[in-house]
Amino acid sequence: MPQISVERSGNVATITITNPPHGFMDAATVAELDAATAELDADPAVRAIVITGGVPGVFIRHYSVRELETLARQLRERGVAVDPARPVPPRDIDRVFGRLETTPRPVIAAINGFAMGGGFELALSCDLRIAEEGQYELGLPEVRLGILPGAGGTQKLPALVGTARALEMTLRGRTVGPAEAHRLGLVHELVPPGRALERAHQLAAEIAALPPRAVGHIKRLVRAAGAVPRDEGLALERTLFLDLLLSDEALERMSRMNADDRDIRDA
Incomplete structure (x- = not known):
């Protein structure tokens, strides 16, 4: 069974x-x-x-x-x-x-x-x-x-x-x-x-309901915190930040927030 x-x-x-x-x-x-x-x-x-x-x-x-x-x-x-x-x-x-x-x-x-x-x-x-x-x-x-x-x-x-x-x-x-x-x-x-x-x-x-790529990157970084040297963790963080910043979904969400003058909590 x-x-x-x-x-x-x-x-x-x-x-x-x-x-x-x-x-x-x-x-x-x-x-x-x-x-x-x-x-x-x-x-x-x-x-x-x-x-x-x-x-x-x-x-x-x-x-x-x-x-x-x-x-x-x-x-x-x-x-x-x-x-x-x-x-x-x-x-x-x-x-x-x-x-x-x-x-x-x-x-x-x-x-x-x-x-x-x-x-x-x-x-x-x-x-x-x-x-x-x-x-x-x-x-x-x-x-x-x-x-x-x-x-x-x-x-x-x-x-x-x-x-x-x-x-x-x-x-x-x-x-x-x-x-x-x-x-x-x-x-x-x-x-x-x-x-x-x-x-x-x-x-x-x-x-x-949140952008899955951002969720995955955040989980990866937080999970690795303390397990890798701090400089290495920070380097990966800024790399993945730029990866998301250049994504279509992030650009669309930021543009919508700015156009509607929304609070970031409501983006």
Whole structure:
């Protein structure tokens, strides 16, 4: 049985994780997400993507620990050893999460329930996160299993809450409710129960109505901030600024604003 479904409404696509086993992500979930995100990323008609959970009270609870245990036993039987000087190559899950970060379309997580471990790392890979009020938890509790957040959590969490807070949360394996997640900046907005998907669609439609080339360039630049030297980032910024300035759409919008003497907020 498929674990995800994809629906399109105009230029907004919604990925719903409809049938994860017991709310857990596993290899089958990742494979379906890989196929769906690759297809949407290649479709110029799609200008925004929303991701949500289809199980009541669950975005994705976390990655399947049964699957992780099986993998660990298989690797140990094969005598696999790890050398930090020889990094492990990217996996399917890394490709999926990386695609969400690099696609020029905004990706919005409509968090409707539990999002821990790999589920929270999926949310962290999105550009915006909308969370419903409720009795559920978000965070990275992997240390309690003797492992660590292995799909980007240790790298992305500090960018949201700072190094000190990220250390406190990951070293303790501390998860938080949606209200505290909002206070900490883990999610952008907190909405009443049952409203996350609606609000995510509103934001997706708002951004999808804006010039897609400008949206893509802005996302690329902001995502790269801090990951590249400042001079390199500034050089790319002024280059992409000129690229947009010379575009037909920008010229048309600027001309219309000037002709009508509009405020820039109404352009």
